[in-house]
Amino acid sequence: MIIKLIQGQDFSGLEHYLTHKREHEIIGHRGVSSPEAAAEEMNLVAAERPDVKVPALHVIFAASPSDWAKMCPALWSELTSAFEAEFSLGEHQKLEVEHPHPDKQTNGPHRHSAYNKVHPFTFALPAKGREGRSSWDTAASHRAWKVADIFAERHGLTRVADPTKVDAGGRIPNWMIKREQQDGIVPVAVRAEKIRNALSKPDWSSRLTSLAELGLKIAPTFPRGVSQEDGNAIAGIRIVDAANSHNFVKASAFGREFSYEALERSRAPGSPELSKVLGNEDVGQASERASLARPFDVHSLYHLEFEKELKTWRRERGKVNRQREKMLARHKGERSELTQKLSSERLEVLKGTPLALHPAAREMFNRMQAEPRRSALSDKQAGELRGLRNARKPVWSEWLESKAASGDTKAAELLRNMSSKYRNVRLKAEQASPVAPSKATEHCEADGSAKSVNEAPHEASAEREVELRPDLANHLSSAADPSLGAAAVPPLGPPDIDEDFLRLQAMDQFRKGGSRTNSLA
Known part of the structure; x- marks a missing residue:
């Protein structure tokens, strides 16, 4: 059984949807003179409470296809009465209609009830806390589901929360159902009861054995940025189909008692923890960070x-x-x-x-x-x-420098490595792609010689290069021999750059979203 709640501002459109757009049968009405006058009279009563913005409550009662033949008029009336008792709507205006043929929403015969939440005599709303503020209010939806579930259990009808067909969190997701229909892949969550029994074993070895008999296995998940060198830091576990790694479900979806932390607490004293049972091939190595330098x-x-x-x-x-x-x-x-x-x-x-x-x-x-x-x-x-000024936005380079200045040795070492490696990368890029000559015009001087207007800036740039590169200055001063000229100076070759650092450099540039050269200048 399913009970769906929809709220609206006006009754005219609702009455038109119920009685004009499709074949229907009037089941009954309350508080109105006739079904034809229901919308007008409900609007008049709702006008007495202009502060109520959504006085119309549209309720859809639908049954599972296997229960269509069982739902007689007496059961429909019992279900409606149970809903009205739960939501305190027994004295409010109502128009009840049945649509005998399927539609896009319910795929079967179903009933609609239009309620006016404003009382026709006292103009009061249902008791405080008995009705949500919007159609997606979780409290109202849960209470409606509870009414339907109790009714289905009492009469032996299909229950929405059947544990053999859904997990503890609710229905199986639609994308899993579509995959089952299109590709024949049965969702892991369908075997919820068997998985619960397997996870209820006293230790991890017996749990893994029971799951293996079902063709399932456990795959741990890890926090972001955790590697194997940081030790065991499993964040959760998934129940995965051994034949298809894309078909899985979180263990915590079956209930809090099946989360990784709860299962670790419930294992037998002295039995090994999950990381020891799975081995290194599944713990740590399954994390993307573990394979990085x-x-x-x-x-x-x-x-x-x-x-x-x-x-x-x-x-x-x-x-x-x-x-x-x-x-x-x-x-x-x-x-x-x-x-x-x-x-x-x-x-x-x-x-x-x-x-x-x-x-x-x-x-x-x-x-x-x-x-x-x-x-x-x-x-x-x-x-x-x-007094309400925003604090200055943190900057990655300044933040790392502050960590190093506060005595963080790892931050200081990382900062030094980044500075030296980035400088080497920049030097290699400059040497690999020399600056093309500019189209500068030449000015003739009085003695007839020609001098480019860009000559002075090039000289200043060379001085600046020596100033920014003390290694180059030391290299020139130690290797230069005045008697031999500049030919005696061996070339300064580009530094070796490892692939791990190039990956580090690319990630840092992507995170900062800016130019690498400008960020290091």
């Missing part, structure tokens, strides 16, 4: 820590922005109130002043009263806004 892991973990701080900054910024919006609205009201007060006071001053002196009196009032008070209010409001 250690420097990359350190870099990634620090980035994760930085992202947490950035997330905290965004949350605080949102809080400050909301406070600022409220304060700006209050400031606008204060300015409006002051303007009205000044206008009233100016009128009082002008009442006792001759008409010919009104311009002078207005000017004096503005200079002596209005302008000082507006200025004082503006200063006061500006001072309040200054």
Whole structure:
């Protein structure tokens, strides 16, 4: 059994949907003179409560296809009465209709009931807490499901929460059902009861054996950024089809007692934990981080820590922005109130002043009263806004430098490695792609020689290069021999760059979203 709740603002469209758009049968009505006048009379009653924005409640009662033949009029009436008792709608206006043929929503015969949530005599709503504010209110949906579930259990009908067909979280997802229909892949969640029995064993070895008999296995999941060198840090487990790794379900979906932490607590004393039973091939190696180089892991973990701080900054910024919006609205009201007060006071001053002196009196009032008070209010409001400034947005390079300055040796080592390796990458890129000659015009001097206008900037750039590259300066000073000239200076070859660092560099550039050269300059 399924009970679906929909709320609306008007009864006219609802009445048209129930009685005009498809074949129907009027089952009954209450509190209205006739089904034809139901919409108009319900609207009149709802108009007595203009504060109620959604007075119309549309309820759909539907049964499973296997129960269509069992649902007689007496059972439909019993189900409707149980719903009205739960939601305190027994005295409210109602129009009940049956659609005998299937439609797109229910795929079978079903009933509709249109209720007016405004009481026809007291104009009161149902008891507080008995009705949700919107059609997707979880409390109202849960209570409606409970009514349907108790009714189905009492009469032996199909229950939505049948444990042999769904997991503890509710229905099997639609994408799993479609995959089963199209590809013949039966969802793992269908065997919920057998999986629960397997996971209820006293130790992990027997649990794995029982699941293997069902053609299933356990696949651990890990927190983001955790590698095998960081030790065992399993975050959860999935029950996976051994023949298809894409067909899985979380163990916690069967209930809290089947989460990884709960299963670890419930294993027999002295029995090995999951990481020891699965072995290294399934623990640690299943994490993407475990296959990466250690420097990359350190870099990634620090980035994760930085992202947490950035997330905290965004949350605080949102809080400050909301406070600022409220304060700006209050400031606008204060300015409006002051303007009205000044206008009233100016009128009082002008009442006792001759008409010919009104311009002078207005000017004096503005200079002596209005302008000082507006200025004082503006200063006061500006001072309040200054206290709501946002903190400076964290920057990755500055944040890492602050960690290193606070005594974090790993951060300092990472910062040194990044600086040296990035500098080498930049030097290699500069040597591999020399700057193309510019199309500079030449100016003839008095002695007839030609000099490019870009010659001086090139000289300054060379000096700057030596200044920024002390290794190049030392190399030139130690290798140069004045008697042999510049030919004696061996070339400065590009440094070796490993592939692991190139991957690190690419990830860092992607995270920062900017130019690598500019970020290191």
